[in-house]
Amino acid sequence: xxxxxxxxxxxxxxxxxxxxxxxxxxxxxxxxxxxxxxxxxxxxxxxxxxxxxxxxxxxxxxxxxxxxxxxxxxxxxxxxxxxxxxxxxxxxxxxxxxxxxxxxxxxxxxxxxxxxxxxxxxxxxxxxxxxxxxxxxxxxxxxxxxxxxxxxxxxxxxxxxxxxxxxxxxxxxxxxxxxxxxxxxxxxxxxxxxxxxxxxxxxxxxxxxxxxxxxxxxxxxxxxxxxxxxxxxxxxxxxxxxxxxxxxxxxxxxxxxxxxxxxxxxxxxxxxxxxxxxxxxxxxxxxxxxxxxxxxxxxxxxxxxxxxxxxxxxxxxxxxxxxxxxxxxxxxxxxxxxxxxxxxxxxxxxxxxxxxxxxxxxxxxxxxxxxxxxxxxxxxxxxxxxxxxxxxxxxxxxxxxxxxxxxxxxxxxxxxxxxxxxxxxxxxxxxxxxxxxxxxxxxxxxxxxxxxxxxxxxxxxxxxxxxxxxxxxxxxxxxxxxxxxxxxxxxxxxxxxxxxxxxxxxxxxxxxxxxxxxxxxxxxxxxxxxxxxxxxxxxxxxxxxxxxxxxxxxxxxxxxxxxxxxxxxxxxxxxxxxxxxxxxxxxxxxxxxxxxxxxxxxxxxxxxxxxxxxxxxxxxxxxxxxxxxxxxxxxxxxxxxxxxxxxxxxxxxxxxxx
Amino acid sequence: xxxxxxxxxxxxxxxxxxxxxxxxxxxxxxxxxxxxxxxxxxxxxxxxxxxxxxxxxxxxxxxxxxxxxxxxx
Numbered sequence: 001x002x003x004x005x006x007x008x009x010x011x012x013x014x015x016x017x018x019x020x021x022x023x024x025x026x027x028x029x030x031x032x033x034x035x036x037x038x039x040x041x042x043x044x045x046x047x048x049x050x051x052x053x054x055x056x057x058x059x060x061x062x063x064x065x066x067x068x069x070x071x072x073x074x075x076x077x078x079x080x081x082x083x084x085x086x087x088x089x090x091x092x093x094x095x096x097x098x099x100x101x102x103x104x105x106x107x108x109x110x111x112x113x114x115x116x117x118x119x120x121x122x123x124x125x126x127x128x129x130x131x132x133x134x135x136x137x138x139x140x141x142x143x144x145x146x147x148x149x150x151x152x153x154x155x156x157x158x159x160x161x162x163x164x165x166x167x168x169x170x171x172x173x174x175x176x177x178x179x180x181x182x183x184x185x186x187x188x189x190x191x192x193x194x195x196x197x198x199x200x201x202x203x204x205x206x207x208x209x210x211x212x213x214x215x216x217x218x219x220x221x222x223x224x225x226x227x228x229x230x231x232x233x234x235x236x237x238x239x240x241x242x243x244x245x246x247x248x249x250x251x252x253x254x255x256x257x258x259x260x261x262x263x264x265x266x267x268x269x270x271x272x273x274x275x276x277x278x279x280x281x282x283x284x285x286x287x288x289x290x291x292x293x294x295x296x297x298x299x300x301x302x303x304x305x306x307x308x309x310x311x312x313x314x315x316x317x318x319x320x321x322x323x324x325x326x327x328x329x330x331x332x333x334x335x336x337x338x339x340x341x342x343x344x345x346x347x348x349x350x351x352x353x354x355x356x357x358x359x360x361x362x363x364x365x366x367x368x369x370x371x372x373x374x375x376x377x378x379x380x381x382x383x384x385x386x387x388x389x390x391x392x393x394x395x396x397x398x399x400x401x402x403x404x405x406x407x408x409x410x411x412x413x414x415x416x417x418x419x420x421x422x423x424x425x426x427x428x429x430x431x432x433x434x435x436x437x438x439x440x441x442x443x444x445x446x447x448x449x450x451x452x453x454x455x456x457x458x459x460x461x462x463x464x465x466x467x468x469x470x471x472x473x474x475x476x477x478x479x480x481x482x483x484x485x486x487x488x489x490x491x492x493x494x495x496x497x498x499x500x501x502x503x504x505x506x507x508x509x510x511x512x513x514x515x516x517x518x519x520x521x522x523x524x525x526x527x528x529x530x531x532x533x534x535x536x537x538x539x540x541x542x543x544x545x546x547x548x549x550x551x552x553x554x555x556x557x558x559x560x561x562x563x564x565x566x567x568x569x570x571x572x573x574x575x576x577x578x579x580x581x582x583x584x585x586x587x588x589x590x591x592x593x594x595x596x597x598x599x600x601x602x603x604x605x606x607x608x609x610x611x612x613x614x615x616x617x618x619x620x621x622x623x624x625x626x627x628x629x630x631x632x633x634x635x636x637x638x639x640x641x642x643x644x645x646x647x648x649x650x651x652x653x654x655x656x657x658x
Numbered sequence: 659x660x661x662x663x664x665x666x667x668x669x670x671x672x673x674x675x676x677x678x679x680x681x682x683x684x685x686x687x688x689x690x691x692x693x694x695x696x697x698x699x700x701x702x703x704x705x706x707x708x709x710x711x712x713x714x715x716x717x718x719x720x721x722x723x724x725x726x727x728x729x730x731x
Contacts, residue, residue, distance in 0.1 A: 039661065039673035040692070052687050057659045058677050533669050546705070559701070559729055 178279035182213045186276055186284065188222075189215075212275070381630065660721060664689050664702070666728035676715065683711035689728070701729040 040048065046056040182189075182197060189195050197213035238258075276284055318326070495506045508514045575588035583591065594600045601609070626632045638647050660678055662685065665671040672692045676685050682702060690697035702709040704726060709718055720726070 040675065042659075042675060045675045045688070048688065048691055052684070052691070054680065054684050054687075055677070057675055059659055559731060 179277065180211055180213055181275055181277050183275040184215060184218050184222075185274060186287075188218050213278075381634070660715070661723065662715075662720060663723070663725045664728045665725060666730070670728060678716040678720075679714050681712055681714050682709045682718070685715060686711065693728075695730065699730050701731050703727045703729055 042057055042059075049056055183200060195215050195218070197215050200212040200214045202211070276287070495503070495510050497503050497507050505514070509516065573585075575583040575585070575591070577583050577587075577591070600606075622628060623630070635647060639645065659675060661673050661675050663671065663673050670693050672689060674685060674688045674692060676688060683697075686697045686700045686702065689700055689702075709726070
């Protein structure tokens with residue numbers, strides 16, 4: 001780094017370490033080992049920033065001239081807050097101004113002349129003049145009105161105006177009423193009495209232009225009756241055997257269906273059928289005649305005779321009709337679904353082991369059963385096999401024995417080798433090397449030989465002379481003589497406590513319980529134990545933020561714990577049975593479940609498992625090259641015996657006499 | 659222009675002048691120049707908030723005189 005000197009004084013306020021920093025000339029940006037605060041001036045910072053490629057520092061802006069203030073981040077201009085006192089003042093002023101304005105307006109209005117005040121002229125003459133002026137004005141107005149009236153009359157405007165009094169109504173007679181309909185029956189109109197009929201209300205935009213006359217009272221009566229009927233009907237409900245309706249139907253009237261809903265479907269209609277037309281004599285006569293007829297008696301009246309059919313002897317045989325009705329065969333449409341029948345299985349039809357019984361999941365293989373059966377039959381062959389196996393085993397044993405050498409043989413061999421080697425040259429022996437290295441161990445062995453300190457100085461000199469090599473007597477029983485080294489001060493082993501007081505004193509001295517007169521033990525050099533970068537200054541907690549109040553005894557990890565990258569552990573989960581057999585995950589889980597729940601499998605399950613294990617064993621014992629019966633082996637043996645490449649099978653053709 | 663104090667509690671305490679629109683990465687470079695470490699080894703934190711390199715100081719609302727914690731990775 002180039003040597004740069006600081007052109008100006010450091011800007012850090014009242015820092016003690018400023019003087020120290022000035023001494024260093026390597027670079028202006030070096031920190032102190034004391035870890036003191038350090039800050040660069042703006043110029044230096046700008047220089048550094050230019051070197052790093054950043055834009056220079058922005059100096060603080062003054063608030064704008066127009067009095068606006070920027071917020072903390074320096075981004076927005078904020079509106080100054082409203083001054084409430086000023087606001088109140090302005091409001092008061094406004095109110096006052098308004099009041100005064102209104103007062104002024106009122107006073108202006110009141111600026112009329114009062115009775116007491118007014119014209120200050122000579123009273124009499126002024127008044128006379130005024131009164132005359134008023135008169136003349138009146139006259140002129142009257143004249144003008146008269147003129148206007150004349151003009152109106154001249155143009156005939158008066159005719160357009162409606163007449164003042166309406167004319168008297170012209171009386172009308174019977175002929176003028178011809179053709180009008182009355183909405184009531186003729187019966188409803190009482191005889192010998194006047195009934196006043198009025199026009200019925202009609203919509204303006206109704207389709208038919210016919211006017212209908214009604215009497216209000218009759219209408220009310222009818223409505224009342226109808227309502228009563230309706231209420232009765234409603235209370236009654238649906239009448240399946242409505243006698244009245246039946247009667248009416250028999251008489252010839254149309255039978256109404258669900259008459260109780262008529263009101264809802266066709267509400268309040270003045271029936272077109274009801275009523276009559278004034279002046280229409282013909283229809284009236286017809287109507288009258290019809291009613292007479294009805295009163296007399298209907299044309300068609302269903303009459304029931306009370307005569308019952310003659311009682312007859314019942315016939316023993318059925319009629320043709322009855323036969324047809326009873327024994328009619330109905331065609332079945334579609335197929336009927338037939339279930340498969342569960343017939344009992346006939347035991348004879350199936351072989352012993354091949355019956356399709358749905359009892360067990362596992363199929364006991366026919367082969368296994370056959371195996372068991374066959375093994376019994378082929379006894380002579382298994383004997384041979386057993387003999388062969390025995391011989392094989394013996395041979396294996398010999399080979400194995402030969403491989404493991406016996407210890408005694410080894411030792412003899414070693415001794416022979418040693419004798420052969422002789423004293424010339426350097427013999428490197430494992431034991432010798434081992435014992436040599438023993439010579440450098442600390443003073444444990446010193447206590448075993450209490451008289452050893454006498455030998456030690458001599459030995460030391462010898463050793464020092466020979467350098468690294470040292471001879472150790474392997475044959476002698478004595479362990480190596482070692483001297484307790486002076487050690488590196490504090491890290492040496494403590495002197496062993498001997499039998500007597502001297503040892504105790506030595507130990508106490510070394511530990512520091514006692515002090516030798518005059519000689520105080522030299523303290524260890526301060527720099528070896530002290531921390532290198534420690535300074536008390538760091539402990540000033542000037543900031544009163546949460547970091548100052550944080551738990552200082554925290555000695556946990558300061559950085560996050562990071563996992564080793566690129567580490568892929570090889571995971572192999574192997575489960576083993578109680579017997580030592582490896583388990584599949586499913587079986588392992590089963591085993592775990594048994595252990596967890598404390599309940600094992602049941603008897604059947606256990607038997608199944610045992611069977612399975614036995615099966616597996618058999619599978620393993622089975623020869624892979626041959627059939628279970630050893631057919632191939634038999635074939636080969638037979639071939640060897642007969643010394644022919646073929647084998648004659650026993651068959652009917654062969655045995656049969658030619 | 660604001661001045662930020664960075665303290666790792668092992669003896670390094672530096673005051674760095676920077677702009678509010680500087681990114682945290684730039685601040686780290688300035689700190690690195692002053693402390694002598696490498697800027698990509700520096701982690702600036704405040705309690706458990708780790709300041710990301712590409713975000714400006716103003717967005718983190720780091721004002722004048724704030725103390726940041728200096729860690730190393």
